[in-house]
Amino acid sequence: MAALGLSQIGLSQPGAAFWLYDFCAWGWLTMPSDNPWGDPSYFWVVICRNTKVHKSENLMFGHRIPLAETDAFESLPVTGPLLVTCDACGEDYTYEPSEVLRLEMEAPEHFNTHARFV
Secondary structure (H helix, E strand, C coil): CCCCCHHHHCCCCCCHHHHHHHHHHHCCCCCCCCCCCCCCCEEEEEECCCHHHHCCCCCCCCCEEEEEEECCCCCCCCCCCEEEECCCCCCEEEECHHHCEEEECCCCCCCCCCHHHC
16 A cells, blocks of 8 residues: 555645644644634833843843733834833833834733833
């Protein structure tokens, strides 16, 4: 008996073999938790400048301070400098609009929108 290729059994799409495995292993078809077609959450964030306090948390990118929820296409709604208080260390720093980043991330548990984004 000749082995069938993935395209011959209708599994030519990337990730299709995963779906086949997932269905066969558990008896039902489930969506993985890291669904690339899901509804991602985007936030405007700044990186806290208090690196001494946050150095053990994330060495490459620093502590991210979420400012407001956004989408993948919205332009930055602030034009001037903004004062941001870090939600972890409590320090206040002034950030320019060029320092505000759009980031896809999970919504923080206790999140309050920054006053300049309301």
